[in-house]
Amino acid sequence: RLKKTLSYFVSEPSNALEIFDSIFKACKDQKLKDELLKALSTDSVCPDVIRAKANVLKMVEEMKGISEVMQVLLHHCCSILLDVESVQILVEKICEDIHNPDDCITDDDDKAALKKLQLLKMVSNAAPTFFSKPETLQHIMGFLRSKKEQISKIFLQILTTVGGHVDNSASGCLHPVLTQMVLKGSPYLTKDATRCFIRVFGDSISMIERLFKNLAAQERLVFEHSHLSNTLIAIGQIAKLQPMQFATYYKQVIRDFVVKELLVIDRSKGLYKDGDPEWCEDSSVSFETQAKVLGIKVLVLWLLGIDRNHKKLAVPVFRLLDTVLAHDGDLQGQDNISASDRSRLRLSAANGILRLARNPLLVDIISVQQFQRLALVAQDTCKEVRERFINKLHHALKSLELPMPYISVLSLVGTESDKKVKAQHQQMLIQHIGVRRDYFKRSPSDHNCPEYIFCDVVYLLAHHPCMESMDESSTQTVQARSSICRCLSFIMDPLLRGGDAALAFLILESIKKTVDAQDPENKEICEKMHNICDFAIKEISTKVDKKVQGVVTQRIALPVRLFSLSKKYSKMKIDNIAAEDSMNVSETDNCQMIAEGNDHALGGKRKKALKEKTKENPPKKHLIEIAGEP
Numbered sequence: 001r002l003k004k005t006l007s008y009f010v011s012e013p014s015n016a017l018e019i020f021d022s023i024f025k026a027c028k029d030q031k032l033k034d035e036l037l038k039a040l041s042t043d044s045v046c047p048d049v050i051r052a053k054a055n056v057l058k059m060v061e062e063m064k065g066i067s068e069v070m071q072v073l074l075h076h077c078c079s080i081l082l083d084v085e086s087v088q089i090l091v092e093k094i095c096e097d098i099h100n101p102d103d104c105i106t107d108d109d110d111k112a113a114l115k116k117l118q119l120l121k122m123v124s125n126a127a128p129t130f131f132s133k134p135e136t137l138q139h140i141m142g143f144l145r146s147k148k149e150q151i152s153k154i155f156l157q158i159l160t161t162v163g164g165h166v167d168n169s170a171s172g173c174l175h176p177v178l179t180q181m182v183l184k185g186s187p188y189l190t191k192d193a194t195r196c197f198i199r200v201f202g203d204s205i206s207m208i209e210r211l212f213k214n215l216a217a218q219e220r221l222v223f224e225h226s227h228l229s230n231t232l233i234a235i236g237q238i239a240k241l242q243p244m245q246f247a248t249y250y251k252q253v254i255r256d257f258v259v260k261e262l263l264v265i266d267r268s269k270g271l272y273k274d275g276d277p278e279w280c281e282d283s284s285v286s287f288e289t290q291a292k293v294l295g296i297k298v299l300v301l302w303l304l305g306i307d308r309n310h311k312k313l314a315v316p317v318f319r320l321l322d323t324v325l326a327h328d329g330d331l332q333g334q335d336n337i338s339a340s341d342r343s344r345l346r347l348s349a350a351n352g353i354l355r356l357a358r359n360p361l362l363v364d365i366i367s368v369q370q371f372q373r374l375a376l377v378a379q380d381t382c383k384e385v386r387e388r389f390i391n392k393l394h395h396a397l398k399s400l401e402l403p404m405p406y407i408s409v410l411s412l413v414g415t416e417s418d419k420k421v422k423a424q425h426q427q428m429l430i431q432h433i434g435v436r437r438d439y440f441k442r443s444p445s446d447h448n449c450p451e452y453i454f455c456d457v458v459y460l461l462a463h464h465p466c467m468e469s470m471d472e473s474s475t476q477t478v479q480a481r482s483s484i485c486r487c488l489s490f491i492m493d494p495l496l497r498g499g500d501a502a503l504a505f506l507i508l509e510s511i512k513k514t515v516d517a518q519d520p521e522n523k524e525i526c527e528k529m530h531n532i533c534d535f536a537i538k539e540i541s542t543k544v545d546k547k548v549q550g551v552v553t554q555r556i557a558l559p560v561r562l563f564s565l566s567k568k569y570s571k572m573k574i575d576n577i578a579a580e581d582s583m584n585v586s587e588t589d590n591c592q593m594i595a596e597g598n599d600h601a602l603g604g605k606r607k608k609a610l611k612e613k614t615k616e617n618p619p620k621k622h623l624i625e626i627a628g629e630p
Contacts, residue, residue, distance in 0.1 A: 019069050026066060032059050039074060042129040045083045053078050079127060087123065087130040094120055095139045098151065110148070117154040124161045131158070132165040141170070144177055149188050156181075156192035163199030171200050175207070183214060187229040194237040208245050212238055216249050221257045223267070223291065232258075232294040236301040243305035254302060262295040263320070266336035273339070278382040280340040289341040293348045296321070300352040304359055314356070314365045322370045324349035325377065343382040350377040350389050358401040368518055368561055371405075372463050378412040386416075390425060397432045404448075407432055407491075408456035414490030415483050422490075430494040437498065450495060451504045454536065457491055458511055459562045462528040485535060492539055501544045508533040508540075510556045514563035526566075 027033050038044055039052035053074050060067045098113040124131055131137065140159060146152045159166075159174070166174065178200070181193035201207040214220075215238070220231050235253060239246040246253075267288055299317050306313060320331075327333045329342030329349075337345070353374050357363045366374075377389045393409060396402045410429050416422040433450050440448040461467070466480035495504065512533050516525045 015065075019065055022063070022066050023070065026060065026063060029059075032056065035059070039078050042079075042127070043084070045085060046080055049078050049083070050080050053080070079130075082123065082127050082130055084130050084133050084136075087127070088133050088136045090123065091120065091131075091136050091139050095143065098143075110150075113148075114150060114154070117151065121154055121158055121161075124158045128162040129165055131162040132167070134167065134170060137162075137166060137170045141173060141177070144181070149186055152189055153192055156189060156196050160192065160196040160199045163196060163202075166200050174200055179211060179214075182211065182234050183230060184227055185230065187233060190230045190233040191237060194234045195241070198238070198241045202242075205245070208238070208242055212242075212245055212249070216253055221253070221261075223261065223288075228291055229294060232291065232298055236294070236298040239298065240301040240305035243307060246302070246305065250302065254299065258295045258298050259320070263292055263331060266332055266334060268338075269336050276339040278339045278343050279384045284340070285344055286338070286341055289337070289344050293344060296324075296345075296348045296352050300355055303356055303362060310361050311365055314362055318353065318356070318366060318370055321349040321353050322373055325373050343380075343385050346377065346380065346382075347385045347388055350374055350385075351392055354389075354392055354396060354402075357403075357406065358396055363403060368459075372460060375409040375412060375460055376465070378409055379415060387421070394425075394428045394432075398428075398435075400435070404436060404450070404453060405456040407436075407450075407453050408460050411457050411460065411487045411491040414487035426490065426494065429491065430497065433494045434498075449500075449503070451500055451507055453491070453495060454504055454507050455511065455558055455562060457488065458508070458529055458532050458536070459516075461487055461532055462516075462525060467528055484532065488532065488536055489539060492536065492543065496540065496543055501540050505537060505540055506556055507558075508537050510558060511563060513566055513568075514558065515566050517560060517562055517564040520564055 027036065035052045035055045039049055039056055041049075044052070056074065057067065057071060060070050094116045097116060131140075137159075140155050143155045144152055144159075146155075174196075178193050178197045181189055182197060185193060197211065198208065212235075215231050215234050219225070220227070222228075225231065235246075239250070239253075268286065299320075303310075303314050303317055324331050324345055329345040330337050331345075353366065353370070357366060378386060378393075380386045380389070390410070390413065393402075393406065397407060407429070410425060410432075413422060413425045413429075416425070433453075436448070436450045440450065461484050464480075464484065466483055512530050514529075516522055516529065519525060
């Protein structure tokens with residue numbers, strides 16, 4: 001595994017293992033080994049590292065194939081600019097610059113100080129071991145109680161990064177400071193203070209347990225407590241980072257307090273009025289709504305931390321969050337929550353589901369109906385909710401933490417009235433599809449192919465609430481179909497750009513042979529799916545230059561959780577397969593073979609193209625036959 005990792009530094013990875021075998025053999029020379037250790041040691045000062053690096057390169061200069069690789073490795077691994085002494089000087093200088101109590105501090109001074117601290121934070125991420133000197137830690141600890149919360153926050157983040165290298169004397173001084181910040185400090189700093197506490201004292205089970213007992217004490221788990229925000233923030237972080245400590249108390253905290261006492265009970269009465277603004281400043285959000293938002297975050301962090309019984313514990317949480325979305329942010333549906341607070345709760349529930357979906361162990365627990373309701377947040381009546389939710393979705397898709405079906409949610413942006421916002425989202429959509437297409441070229445498999453997004457788009461749009469009416473003469477039906485067409489066109493342009501139009505055509509034709517897997521007897525839904533497929537096929541023929549000619553050789557696999565075969569095609573031979581994981585994203589739904597694509601083509605000269613393709617690549621036996629016709 002080490003050799004494979006190091007092979008990324010080699011210009012010719014195919015020869016990497018041979019080269020590193022030679023390097024390991026060369027390191028049997030004790031003198032070379034000592035110089036190499038000195039060059040890589042975090043205790044060495046920069047001049048010693050430079051000399052050791054030069055000595056190593058001189059020793060391997062005559063070894064064929066090794067010298068160049070060793071030079072690259074040392075260039076990446078040796079610290080010739082930073083060491084323990086230089087970091088101490090840097091910390092002292094920055095602390096001296098930002099600590100001027102006698103001077104008048106201006107906004108420009110604050111900005112300059114924050115930039116310097118960001119530099120120090122970057123250094124701590126790159127070389128945390130260089131902060132282990134007691135004098136360096138003392139300077140950092142001196143700013144934890146700064147009047148400027150932004151300064152204290154960055155120093156807490158630095159201490160969290162270097163926490164594993166804090167000695168016993170420094171940790172003894174940190175304990176009372178961090179405990180005070182967690183229990184009674186500013187809520188703005190509670191999250192970082194809790195993370196820092198766990199990082200520094202993570203090996204001491206007794207200290208973590210003592211802190212958690214203080215947080216979960218009966219007198220603190222009440223709505224009226226003055227430090228309720230601190231309690232919820234800290235409990236959420238412990239639930240995620242120390243799940244074993246939290247497991248003993250989860251029923252007391254999650255069931256008895258967060259759900260029964262916090263989320264379910266509306267303490268305000270009759271606040272909802274038609275026409276009230278749907279958004280307000282953060283400072284204007286009621287304390288009750290702030291507490292409920294923190295309660296939702298506790299549920300999410302708790303699920304992210306558990307390592308077993310995922311389905312049993314996650315299903316009730318998903319159901320609760322889905323109910324918040326279904327009731328427009330008012331869980332009890334009694335109109336006791338203002339419009340702006342409802343928007344905050346809808347956004348919090350949607351972001352919570354989105355964050356849980358990024359976990360491969362939890363994403364498959366989300367039901368089809370819950371996914372559809374989550375997708376509708378992209379068309380929320382509140383502009384701020386829409387924008388913040390879609391930005392979260394973009395971030396998760398960009399980091400490849402969400403499975404490909406979640407790209408289909410962006411199709412609903414097609415109804416956005418702001419052209420500038422719509423264009424920005426379409427550019428992001430093009431980027432997401434391009435990344436998935438590049439990955440598919442490197443690791444081809446059935447459901448890594450971006451064209452399969454059509455499956456989720458068709459199903460999502462067919463179940464859209466605006467499609468409920470099927471009255472042909474209704475104005476509402478005409479408007480609904482117009483909206484659906486805009487959504488479909490919005491996502492089709494990026495999908496067909498550089499894509500396989502023939503494969504998209506075949507996927508849509510295969511969907512027309514299926515019914516809704518969730519409600520197979522519902523003919524109205526099936527008709528909607530087929531109508532959307534017809535419109536998409538028509539769009540393909542108009543958007544793609546001239547006629548698309550090509551033969552699709554891969555088989556078509558549609559997700560079983562969305563589609564099942566129509567009775568009309570019940571004689572077809574079925575082959576069930578499981579979709580492969582891709583990019584560490586869970587795509588574990590069983591898939592059902594609908595058609596074998598080696599006998600389909602678009603455009604003219606179909607038979608001739610098929611004959612030529614068959615000569616080069618003899619097709620496999622048909623998996624499915626319909627009334628004797630392949």
